[in-house]
Amino acid sequence: MDLSVTGYCLISEKKVIVNDQLRFYQENFLNFANFIKSLYKQEEINYPKFYKMDSLSKLGFLASELVFKVSDIKKYREDKIGVVMSNSSSSLDTDIVYQNSINDRSNYFPSPSVFVYTLPNIVIGEICIKSRIKGENAFLISETFDARLICNFVNEMMENNRVQACLCGWVEFLGEKYEGLVMLVEKNEFIDKNSNPIFNPTPFNEQNLNQLLHRN
Amino acid sequence: MEELIAKLKKEVIEQLNLEDISVDDIDPEAPLFGEGLGLDSIDALELIVLLEKNYGIKIEDPKDGKKIFFSIKTMAEYITEHKKA
Numbered sequence A: 001m002d003l004s005v006t007g008y009c010l011i012s013e014k015k016v017i018v019n020d021q022l023r024f025y026q027e028n029f030l031n032f033a034n035f036i037k038s039l040y041k042q043e044e045i046n047y048p049k050f051y052k053m054d055s056l057s058k059l060g061f062l063a064s065e066l067v068f069k070v071s072d073i074k075k076y077r078e079d080k081i082g083v084v085m086s087n088s089s090s091s092l093d094t095d096i097v098y099q100n101s102i103n104d105r106s107n108y109f110p111s112p113s114v115f116v117y118t119l120p121n122i123v124i125g126e127i128c129i130k131s132r133i134k135g136e137n138a139f140l141i142s143e144t145f146d147a148r149l150i151c152n153f154v155n156e157m158m159e160n161n162r163v164q165a166c167l168c169g170w171v172e173f174l175g176e177k178y179e180g181l182v183m184l185v186e187k188n189e190f191i192d193k194n195s196n197p198i199f200n201p202t203p204f205n206e207q208n209l210n211q212l213l214h215r216n
Numbered sequence B: 001m002e003e004l005i006a007k008l009k010k011e012v013i014e015q016l017n018l019e020d021i022s023v024d025d026i027d028p029e030a031p032l033f034g035e036g037l038g039l040d041s042i043d044a045l046e047l048i049v050l051l052e053k054n055y056g057i058k059i060e061d062p063k064d065g066k067k068i069f070f071s072i073k074t075m076a077e078y079i080t081e082h083k084k085a
Helices: A032-042 A048-052 A055-069 A092-102 A122-131 A147-159 A206-213 B002-015 B041-055 B062-068 B072-082
Strands: A003-012 A015-018 A021-025 A081-087 A137-141 A165-174 A177-187
Touching: A003 A055, A003 A147, A003 A206, A015 A055, A021 A032, A032 A055, A048 A055, A055 A092, A055 A122, A055 A165, A055 A177, A081 A122, A081 A147, A092 A165, A122 A137, A137 A147, A147 A165, A147 A177, A147 A206, A177 A206, B002 B041, B002 B072, B041 B062, B041 B072, B062 B072
Parallel strands: A081 A137, A081 A165
Antiparallel strands: A003 A015, A003 A177, A015 A021, A165 A177
16 A cells, blocks of 8 residues: 655654754753643644643644644545554553552542543544544554554555544653654545645655654 | 632642633633633542542532532632531
């Protein structure tokens, strides 16, 4: 199946790259919370629920929003857009926060709003709610970024025509270490070659995905 | 009561991560859910935890929630009425 990455966002090491262009860089990096909030403000995304998300969801949500800013997903039916995300640490960062809130039986006040983020696929839910995406989705766990797994999974969804476009990638967050690569993958037959004069669609394959993640 | 209302506003903003909202933005008589602050069902659960954690008040009947959490003012009235000495 001929598929291409038609837009991508990479968030890592104090910076954000969208379609090969540096979009945001924080010289005086303090912590992830400050970094991601600054990016949210810069992009003028008016979505108060952002503040309630955990770090993993903030990472995946903002990377997706930036991909949508440079893509045209509105040409697809809502149920024909899929989402496939992956990472290594699942929701462990938030799991730890939640566990700490229930360790002490004499001070036992579990937070419902923390608890709802103790699953990694919640980040997919946040993306889909905001953008009204209703297609098939999956969250995959692998020790390191597994480009082959993502390629195989997305290819299979496309070949069976369950989706016509797919947002996919890697969103990893644990203990202030973060790395996010979100890509929009489309069938070549649906790509409008004149829509994006800056970024040339990249063939969707293992080698190119690994290159995108390690792009600096 | 006014002191409690001011304190509650701060606590609600903090507990619910309402970062773009200041104390002055909250009308104590405006509905918290729906139009008002646009809170959702998870926020409602957080408010129940807030009452228990900060004021030692446990809501026994969930049906009372709608009245208690209608506004900051109704929350303050409920706390005043039920807070343990």
